[in-house]
Amino acid sequence: MTPDASLRKLRAQAPLVHCITNYVAMNIAANVTLAAGASPAMIHAPEEVADFVPLAGALTINIGTLSAPWVAAMHRAAETAMAHGVPWVLDPVAHFATPYRASVAQALLAQRPAILRGNASEIMALAGGTGAGKGADSGDSVADAEASAIALARRAGSVVAITGPVDFVTDGGRHITLQGGAEIMPKVTALGCSLTALIGAYAAIAPAFEATAAALLHFAEAGERAARSCEGPGSFSAGFLDQLHNLQPEDLKAERLTWH
Amino acid sequence: MTPDASLRKLRAQAPLVHCITNYVAMNIAANVTLAAGASPAMIHAPEEVADFVPLAGALTINIGTLSAPWVAAMHRAAETAMAHGVPWVLDPVAHFATPYRASVAQALLAQRPAILRGNASEIMALAGGTGAGKGADSGDSVADAEASAIALARRAGSVVAITGPVDFVTDGGRHITLQGGAEIMPKVTALGCSLTALIGAYAAIAPAFEATAAALLHFAEAGERAARSCEGPGSFSAGFLDQLHNLQPEDLKAERLTWH
Amino acid sequence: MTPDASLRKLRAQAPLVHCITNYVAMNIAANVTLAAGASPAMIHAPEEVADFVPLAGALTINIGTLSAPWVAAMHRAAETAMAHGVPWVLDPVAHFATPYRASVAQALLAQRPAILRGNASEIMALAGGTGAGKGADSGDSVADAEASAIALARRAGSVVAITGPVDFVTDGGRHITLQGGAEIMPKVTALGCSLTALIGAYAAIAPAFEATAAALLHFAEAGERAARSCEGPGSFSAGFLDQLHNLQPEDLKAERLTWH
Numbered sequence A, B, C: 001m002t003p004d005a006s007l008r009k010l011r012a013q014a015p016l017v018h019c020i021t022n023y024v025a026m027n028i029a030a031n032v033t034l035a036a037g038a039s040p041a042m043i044h045a046p047e048e049v050a051d052f053v054p055l056a057g058a059l060t061i062n063i064g065t066l067s068a069p070w071v072a073a074m075h076r077a078a079e080t081a082m083a084h085g086v087p088w089v090l091d092p093v094a095h096f097a098t099p100y101r102a103s104v105a106q107a108l109l110a111q112r113p114a115i116l117r118g119n120a121s122e123i124m125a126l127a128g129g130t131g132a133g134k135g136a137d138s139g140d141s142v143a144d145a146e147a148s149a150i151a152l153a154r155r156a157g158s159v160v161a162i163t164g165p166v167d168f169v170t171d172g173g174r175h176i177t178l179q180g181g182a183e184i185m186p187k188v189t190a191l192g193c194s195l196t197a198l199i200g201a202y203a204a205i206a207p208a209f210e211a212t213a214a215a216l217l218h219f220a221e222a223g224e225r226a227a228r229s230c231e232g233p234g235s236f237s238a239g240f241l242d243q244l245h246n247l248q249p250e251d252l253k254a255e256r257l258t259w260h
Helices: A003-013 A026-036 A051-056 A068-084 A099-109 A120-126 A140-158 A191-203 A206-231 A233-246 B004-015 B025-036 B051-057 B068-084 B099-109 B118-124 B144-156 B190-205 B208-229 B233-246 C003-013 C027-036 C049-055 C067-083 C099-107 C122-125 C141-154 C192-202 C208-228 C231-248
Strands: A014-018 A039-042 A056-060 A087-089 A114-117 A159-162 A166-170 A175-179 B017-018 B039-042 B058-062 B088-091 B114-120 B160-164 B166-170 B174-177 C018-022 C039-042 C058-062 C087-091 C115-117 C159-162 C164-169 C177-180
Touching: A014 A026, A014 A051, A014 A191, A014 C039, A014 C177, A026 A039, A026 A191, A026 A233, A026 B025, A026 B233, A051 A068, A056 A068, A056 A191, A068 A087, A068 A099, A087 A099, A087 A191, A087 B068, A087 B166, A099 A120, A114 A120, A114 A140, A114 A191, A114 A206, A114 C058, A120 A140, A120 A159, A120 B051, A140 A159, A140 A166, A159 A206, A159 C003, A166 A206, A166 C087, A166 C099, A175 A206, A191 A206, A206 A233, A233 B233, A233 C231, B004 B190, B004 B208, B017 B051, B017 B068, B017 B190, B025 B039, B025 B190, B025 B233, B025 C027, B025 C231, B058 B068, B058 B190, B068 B088, B068 B099, B088 B099, B088 B190, B099 B118, B114 B118, B114 B144, B114 B190, B114 B208, B118 B160, B118 C027, B144 B160, B144 B166, B160 B208, B166 B208, B174 B208, B190 B208, B233 C122, B233 C231, C003 C208, C018 C027, C018 C049, C018 C067, C018 C192, C018 C208, C027 C039, C027 C192, C027 C231, C039 C141, C049 C067, C058 C192, C067 C087, C067 C099, C087 C099, C087 C192, C099 C122, C115 C122, C115 C141, C115 C192, C115 C208, C122 C141, C122 C159, C141 C159, C141 C164, C159 C208, C164 C208, C177 C208
Parallel strands: A014 A039, A014 A056, A056 A087, A087 A114, A114 A159, B017 B039, B017 B058, B058 B088, B088 B114, B114 B160, C018 C039, C018 C058, C058 C087, C087 C115, C115 C159
Antiparallel strands: A159 A166, A166 A175, B160 B166, B166 B174, C159 C164, C164 C177
C-alpha cells in the first residue's frame, strides 16, 4: 500500500488505537494521532487492558515512565494483542539507562511486537551493542545503528525503525531511508513517543512495513511544513498539529522514500 | 442565575475546583479552568482526598484513565463531597468499553453526582441502552440520546448534559439545547474532559442546572471565536485558551440557550 | 558564575535533569527544560530511581500529585542524590493543604535539598507560619514571606526561592530580588513547577545560588518577551517556549538582579 493510499484509508476508517504510553507523552501523542485522523485511547489498568485490546486496530507500548502495575498491564496487553492478531508497536524509551528499564524492554521484545521504534542509541543497545545515549536522547547517528536494526529485525521478526535526522526502516530484508523532518523537533518533548502512536494508527490499516513508512513520511512532511513558519519549539508544536491534520494523501509522496 | 452573572461571580471568587481526572486531560483541563477564571487542583491520593474536598467549591471525577488506587480515591472523594455538601460532577468516559469501566461508572453514579456530563454514546449506555460509541468517541447523535438523558436525570436526581455538535441539558423537568462550538473541537484531545472541569468551576458558584448551562455557553462561545482564526487543531488549542480567558460576562448571551 | 555564563554552559553541556514532578506539569516542565537547553528525564519508579539519579546532573522533586509509591521514590531519589553529590531541588506544592502533603514536604525538607522553590504561602507555611494560600495558588505577597525564607534557608542549609510578581532568593546570608515576568503567567498551569525543573537544569552546571538566579532571570525574561505579543494564556504558552529557546546568554543581564 502506498503512503497516500494508507492516509486515505486512515482518514476513512479513523481506527481505534490503544496506547499505553508515558505521562509526558500522553496528551501530545493523543493529539498527534487524532490530528492525523485516528482515534486514540489511553488505557493502562491491568483490570481492563485485555478487554480493550481486541476492540482496537492496533496497540502501542512505550516504556517512558514505568512502574510495576503498568509493566503488568503492558505484558497483558501485548499478550492479548498477539492472541487476537492485533498488531502492536514497541517503543523502548531509554531502556539502556537502568537495569529495570532494560529488563522490561527485553521482556516486551520477547512478546514479538510487529514494529519496534527507537532512536539510534536505543536500537543499538537493544541489539546488544553499547551506544552513547543519555536519558531520552540519542548519542549515536542513525547510520551507526543500521546494522543493529537489521540484526534486530531478523532476530525479532519485527519491522524496526530508527528515527532521527534520517529515518531508517527495515524488516530484515527490505530497507528504506527517509531524510526530512526539522531540526527543532528534538526540542519538543515526546515527539518520538507521539510518532510511535502514529505508527500504531497506520498499523491498524496497513501492513507493518508500509504502515511505518507512511507514518514516518506523514510526520516528516508535517514537521517540515510547520518548521517553515515557526519561531521556536512552542509555535512549532501548534503548527505541527495543524499540519498533521491538514496534510492530504497526495502530499505523502512515495518517491521521498529511498530504497536500499 | 444568568450565564453572564455566573461568569461575573466565577471571576470574582476564583473558586477552588478539585479535579480527579485522567492523565491525558490533566494539563489541558487545568489550563481551561484557570483561563476561565477558577483555581483548579488535581489531587488523587486516597490519603488526602477526604481532607481536600471540603476545601473546594466543587469536585469533578473523570474515569478516563482508571486504576484501582484511583477508583478508591474517587469513591472516597465523592463520599466526602456528599457529606460536606460540595457539588460534584461525573464524567463517565467510555464507560461502555470494558466491564471494569462500566462497573466503576455505575458505582460512582450511585453516589449521586449533582451533574453528569458525557457524549451521546456514554449517556445512552449509562441509561441502560446500547450505543455506537468507539473508544472515547461518540457514535450516536445528541438527539438520539435525549430520552436517555431525561430518564437518567430523573432516576439519578442529577442534571445531565450531553455534549456534541448540539448540547442538551436536562434536570428531568427543564431541558435546554445549545448549538455551537466548532467542528475542529473533536480533533483536540480531552476537550470534553476539560469541559467537565469547567462545569465543576461553575458548579462551585451557581446551582447545578444554571452552572452547566453557563459552562457550555462559555465553552461554545470561546470555541467559535477560536475557530475563526485557527489553522488546525494545534493553533485552535492555543486560541481557545486565549478566548476562554478573554471572554467577558456580557459575551455569554442567555438567548443562545433554547428552552424545551 | 554570572547568568550569561551559566546559560552558555547550560547550552554547551545540555545536562541531564532527573525530574520527579506531577502529572499536570510533566509535559510543560519537560518542554521548558528542553527549550532552555537541558535534557529532562521524567522517571519515578522506586525500582529505578536509585540507578538513574547518579547519571543526572541534578534532581528535582515536586509534590503536586502525590501518591504513596511516588513518595517512596522521592525519598529514595533524594537519598541517592545526597549520597552521590547530585544537587536536588524541592518544590513543596500546596503542602499546607492537607496533613499528608504537609508531612511529605517536611520529610523531604529533612533530606536537605540544595534549593527549595515555592510561592509565598508555601514558603511561609514550610517555615512554620500560616499563610493565606488556596490550593496551588499563593494568597500572600512575596515581601511577607521574605523573613520566612531567610529563616528556612538558615535552618535547612538550602537556597530558598520565593517566586511571584517579585522573586526573592536567599541562602540565609545573601539575598537578591528580581522584578519581572508577566501578569498572565499565573493563568498558565504548572509554570511554577516548570521553573523548578529549570532551576534543576541550572543547578547541574552552576552553584545553587547562582543557578537559581540564572533560572529565574531566564524565566522572567522569556515571560516578558512572550507577553508582549500574546493574546491570552494559550498563545502565551507557545510564545514562552519559543522565547526560552531563542534567548541568548547576553540577554540575561545580571544588573536586573537587585542585591540586598
